[in-house]
Amino acid sequence: MSTVVLLTITGLGLAALYFLVASGLSLIFGLMGVLNFAHGAFLTIGAYGTWWASDHLPGAGSTGWGFVLAVVFGVAVGTAVAALIELALIRPLYERHIEQVLVTVGLSLALVALVRATWGADPHPFPRPEWTQRTTSVLGANVPNDRFLLIGSAVVVLVAVLAFLRFTRFGLIIRAGVENRSMVTALGIDVRRAFTLVFAIGGAFAALAGALGGIYLGSISPGQGTSLLIFAFIVVVIGGMSSITGTAVAAVLVGLVQQFANYYAASGVGDLSVVLLLAAVLLARPSGLTARLA
Amino acid sequence: MNRISLRRLVPLVVFAVLAVLPYSTLQLPGLFDGVLNSPGTLQLLALCLIFGGVALSYDLLFGFTGLLSFGHALYFAAGTYAANLALTELGWGLGAALALTTAVGIVLPLLVGAVALRVSGIAFSMVTLATAQVGSIIVLQDPGGLTGGEEGLALDRDQVPDAFVGVLNTVNLYWLALAYLVLVYVVVTWVTGSRAGKVWQAIRENEGRVEVLGLQPYRFKLLVFVIAGLLAALGGITHLLLLGGSTPRTTTSDFTLGLLVMVVLGGAGSRWGAVVGGVLYTYLDSRLTDLANSPAVQDLPGWLRVPLSEPLFLLGTLFILVVFFVPGGIAGLVDRLRERRAGRRSGGGGPAPGRVVEQLREQVGAGLGGANPRDGV
Numbered sequence: 001m002s003t004v005v006l007l008t009i010t011g012l013g014l015a016a017l018y019f020l021v022a023s024g025l026s027l028i029f030g031l032m033g034v035l036n037f038a039h040g041a042f043l044t045i046g047a048y049g050t051w052w053a054s055d056h057l058p059g060a061g062s063t064g065w066g067f068v069l070a071v072v073f074g075v076a077v078g079t080a081v082a083a084l085i086e087l088a089l090i091r092p093l094y095e096r097h098i099e100q101v102l103v104t105v106g107l108s109l110a111l112v113a114l115v116r117a118t119w120g121a122d123p124h125p126f127p128r129p130e131w132t133q134r135t136t137s138v139l140g141a142n143v144p145n146d147r148f149l150l151i152g153s154a155v156v157v158l159v160a161v162l163a164f165l166r167f168t169r170f171g172l173i174i175r176a177g178v179e180n181r182s183m184v185t186a187l188g189i190d191v192r193r194a195f196t197l198v199f200a201i202g203g204a205f206a207a208l209a210g211a212l213g214g215i216y217l218g219s220i221s222p223g224q225g226t227s228l229l230i231f232a233f234i235v236v237v238i239g240g241m242s243s244i245t246g247t248a249v250a251a252v253l254v255g256l257v258q259q260f261a262n263y264y265a266a267s268g269v270g271d272l273s274v275v276l277l278l279a280a281v282l283l284a285r286p287s288g289l290t291a292r293l294a
Numbered sequence: 295m296n297r298i299s300l301r302r303l304v305p306l307v308v309f310a311v312l313a314v315l316p317y318s319t320l321q322l323p324g325l326f327d328g329v330l331n332s333p334g335t336l337q338l339l340a341l342c343l344i345f346g347g348v349a350l351s352y353d354l355l356f357g358f359t360g361l362l363s364f365g366h367a368l369y370f371a372a373g374t375y376a377a378n379l380a381l382t383e384l385g386w387g388l389g390a391a392l393a394l395t396t397a398v399g400i401v402l403p404l405l406v407g408a409v410a411l412r413v414s415g416i417a418f419s420m421v422t423l424a425t426a427q428v429g430s431i432i433v434l435q436d437p438g439g440l441t442g443g444e445e446g447l448a449l450d451r452d453q454v455p456d457a458f459v460g461v462l463n464t465v466n467l468y469w470l471a472l473a474y475l476v477l478v479y480v481v482v483t484w485v486t487g488s489r490a491g492k493v494w495q496a497i498r499e500n501e502g503r504v505e506v507l508g509l510q511p512y513r514f515k516l517l518v519f520v521i522a523g524l525l526a527a528l529g530g531i532t533h534l535l536l537l538g539g540s541t542p543r544t545t546t547s548d549f550t551l552g553l554l555v556m557v558v559l560g561g562a563g564s565r566w567g568a569v570v571g572g573v574l575y576t577y578l579d580s581r582l583t584d585l586a587n588s589p590a591v592q593d594l595p596g597w598l599r600v601p602l603s604e605p606l607f608l609l610g611t612l613f614i615l616v617v618f619f620v621p622g623g624i625a626g627l628v629d630r631l632r633e634r635r636a637g638r639r640s641g642g643g644g645p646a647p648g649r650v651v652e653q654l655r656e657q658v659g660a661g662l663g664g665a666n667p668r669d670g671v
Contacts, residue, residue: 035416037551089614098362102558102617105551110610117604230427230547237420268435275424282413282421 002141007259009138013147013216015255016154020209021232022239022247023161024202030178030242031191031198033097037104038085039206039232040225041111042078046207047126047220048115050074054127062127070127075207082203086196094192108226116222123221126214146215153212157205158248165244170197178242231258234278253277305479305566312472315339316465327584333464337536338580340464340471342573344532347471347478349556349572350565351525356554357563358486359518360498362419365406365426367549369523372398373530374540375433375441382450383440391453395531396524403523407516414501423547430545446541449534458535467536474532475569478525482565485521494518498563555613561625570624578612579605 021043028036053060053073060070085107093099132146165171173194176184184191206225213228214220231254239250254274262270318330326335348370355361376398380391410421436443451459457466485491493514496504504511534540543549552575560571582605585591591602601607620627 029416035419092618099617099621101362102554103614105554106610106613106617108610109548109551109555110607110614113604113606113610114601117600117607226547230423233420234424237417241416268431271431272428275428278421278424279409282417283409 001139003263005139005141006143007263008256009141009143009147009151011256011259012252013150013255014259015251015253016150017209017213017216017228018232018235018255019154019248019251020157020205020212021228022235022251023157023244024205025232026236026239026242026244026247027161027174027198028202029236031174031181032090032100032195034090034100034104035233036199036202037101037229038107038111039104039202040229041108041115042082042203042206043210043213043225043228044112044115044220044222045081046074046078046210047214047224048074048119048210049077049207050211050214051124051126051220063129067127067129071208071211074211075204078207078210079200079204082206083196083200086199090199091192091195112222112226119222121222123219126218126220128215128218132215146212150212150216153208154251157208158244161201161244170194174198231274234274238278238281309472309476312343313469316468331465333461336464336468338577340468340536341533341580342576343468343471343475344529344536345556345576346569346572347475347532348526348529349553349560349575350475350478350482350568351522351529352553353557353560353562353565353568354482354486354518354522354525356557357561357568358491358498359494359515361515361519362416363410363422363519364419364547364550364554365410365422365424366522366526366553367545367547368406368422368426368429369399369403369526370530370533370549371429371433371540371545372402373527374534374544375447375530376527377531377534378447378449378540379440381453382447385450385453387453388455392531395527399524399527400520402527403520404516407519407523411512411515411519423550426545426547426550430542430547433542433545441542442540444542446539448539451538454535471532471536474529477528479565479569481521481525485518486565490514490517555609557623559613559616559623561623561627564623564625567623567625574624575609578609582608 021039024042025036025039028034028039050070050073053070054062054067057070057073060066060073062070089103089107090100093103128146132144132149135142135144136148137143165175173184173189173191174197177191177194181191209228210220210225213224217224235247235250235254238254239246239248254277257277258270258274260270261273262268265273316331316336320330321328322330326338328335330336348366352363352366355363355366373395377391377395380386380394381388386394406422406425410418410425413421433441434443435441441447457463458470486494493504493509493511497511497514501511504514530544533544553572556571556575557568558571559575560569561567586603586605591599594602616623622629
C-alpha cells in the first residue's frame with residue numbers, strides 16, 4: 001500500500017513538471033500554430049538562473065525566502081528571454097509556421113550550447129531548501145516533501161491559467177484566437193500582442209519547471225530541458241494540442257503510467273509505455289483526448 | 295541545349311574529382327590540417343560524404359514529400375547497432391551483417407511508418423520523435439550489456455575485411471563512403487524521377503488533391519518513408535566501419551535536428567543542395583571543434599571565447615540566419631543568381647526547387663487542421 005501511495009504521489013509530481021512545460025507549449029501551439037522547440041531551452045535557462053542567483057544575487061540563497069527570491073529571478077530571466085525571442089525572431093515570420101519551427105529548432109541548439117559553453121557540460125548540484133529534503137508520512141508512506149511542492153505549484157498554475165483565460169480581457173482574446181484567429185483580427189484586435197504574452201507566460205512556466213525540476217532531481221545539466229521536452233510534447237499531443245485541461249489530464253496520465261511501469265516492470269519500460277500510450281491514443285482518436293471538448 | 299547537357303555532366307565531374315582525390319598530396323592550409331591524402335583529412339572527408347548521403351535521404355522525406363520527421367536518427371542508429379551486433383556479438387561476416395542491416399532498415403521504418411503516417415502534420419512529427427526516443431532509451435538502458443549504454447559499442451574488427459582495417463586503409467573507407475553517397479544520389483535521382491516521385495511531390499504540394507485523383511497518399515508516403523529509412527540504415531553501417539564503433543549520440547533527437555539543419559542549410563527539395571548541406575555542416579562541426587581548442591581561441595577574452603568554444607552555438611545561429619535571410623538555402627541562392635544572370639530569357643516556370651520550405655507552409659497549416667478547433671471541428 002505504502003509503495004502505491006509513494007508511486008502515485010511521485011507520479012503526480014512528475015506530472016506536475018510535465019504540465020508546467022506542456023501548458024506553455026499547448027497555449028503557444030493553440031494560439032500561434034508554432035511548435036516551440038526552444039521550450040526546453042527556457043527550462044534550462046530557468047534552472048540555471050535560479051542556481052546562479054542562489055549563489056550570486058544579493059539577498060538570495062538556498063534556503064527560505066532567499067530561495068524563493070532565487071526562483072523568482074530564474075523565472076523572470078526565463079520570461080524575459082521568451083518574450084525577447086518572440087519579438088525579435090518569431091514575430092517577423094508571422095504566419096510562416098515551418099520557418100518559425102525551424103527558428104525554434106536553431107534556438108534550442110544554440111541556447112543549450114551557450115549554457116554548456118558558459119557553465120560546462122557536467123551536472124551542478126542544485127540548492128535544495130531544508131524543507132524539501134525531509135519526508136512526510138502519508139498513509140504509511142514516507143513521501144519526500146518536494147513532491148508536494150511540485151504538485152502544489154502545478155495546481156496553482158492550472159487554476160491561475162484557467163481563471164486568467166476565463167475572467168480577463170486578454171484571456172478572452174486568447175481563447176477567441178485559439179478558436180478563430182482570423183476572425184479576431186477582423187474584429188480589429190491586434191492578436192500579435194497576445195502572441196508575445198502567451199510566449200512570455202509559456203517561458204515563465206517552463207522556467208518555473210526548470211527550478212522545480214532542479215529540486216526534484218537534485219542537480220542540473222544543460223541537456224535536461226531537452227529530455228523533459230520530448231515527454232512534454234507527448235503530453236501536448238495526447239491532450240489534444242491546444243486545450244489546457246486536456247494537457248493537465250494527459251500530464252497526470254503520462255506521469256502515473258511512467259512511474260508505475262518503471263517500478264513494477266523494469267526501469268525504462270515506463271518511458272516505452274508512454275510512447276505506446278501516445279500511439280494508442282493517436283490511432284483511436286487522431287486529434288487527441290479532448291478534440292471534441294476544446 | 296548545350297547548357298543543359300553540361301549541367302548533367304556536373305555530378306560526373308564532381309564524382310571523378312572525389313574519386314581521384316586520395317592520389318593528391320595537395321596542401322590546403324587553413325582548410326585541412328594535413329595534405330589531402332593524409333589519413334586524418336581522408337577520415338574527415340569520408341565523414342562529410344557519409345553525412346551528405348544521410349542528409350539526402352532525409353531530404354527525400356522533408357524536401358521532396360513534405361514529411362517533417364523528427365525520428366530519422368532511429369534508422370541510422372538501427373543500421374550501425376544492427377551491423378555492430380552482427381559483427382561483434384554474433385561473429386557474422388560483413389556480407390551477412392549487411393543483409394541484416396538491410397532487413398532492419400526495411401522492417402523498422404515499415405512498422406513505424408505504418409503507425410505514424412496515419413496522422414499528418416505536427417502529430418506525425420511527434421510520433422516519429424517519440425519512437426526515435428524509444429530507440430535512444432533502449433540503447434542507453436543497455437539491455438543485457440548488448441548496446442554498451444553511454445559508452446557506445448566498439449567494433450570487433452576480426453570479422454571486417456582487412457582492406458577496411460587500419461590507418462593506412464583509411465583511403466579504402468573513403469572510397470566506401472564515396473560509394474555510399476553515389477548509391478544514395480543515384481537511388482534518389484531514380485525514385486524522384488519515377489512515377490512515385492511525382493506523386494510524392496504532388497503530396498507535398500496538395501495532399502487532398504492527390505486523394506481526389508484516386509491515389510492513396512498513405513501508400514506513397516509509406517514507400518518514401520521506407521526508402522529513406524533504408525538509405526539511412528546503410529549510412530549507419532558505413533559510419534560504423536569508418537569510426538570503428540557505434541555511439542549513442544546517433545540515437546538522439548539532436549542528431550535528427552542536425553540532419554534537418556543540414557537539409558535546410560543546403561536547400562530542401564534539391565538533391566545537390568542537401569548533399570552540400572550535409573558536407574558543409576559536418577566539415578564545420580569538426581573544424582569549429584578544432585578551432586575551439588586552438589590556442590588562438592583559448593587566449594581570447596571570455597565573452598568571445600565562450601560562444602566560440604561551442605560549435606553547436608555557431609551552427610544554430612548560422613541556421614537561424616539562413617532561415618531568415620537565405621530562404622531555400624544554398625541551392626535557392628544559386629538558383630536565384632542563375633535566374634538573375636539569365637534575365638528574362640527564361641519564362642515563369644514553377645517555384646525554384648529550393649523554395650520548398652515556403653511551399654510547405656500552407657500544407658502543414660492544412661495538416662494541423664485535424665487537431666485544431668479553429669477549422670470548425
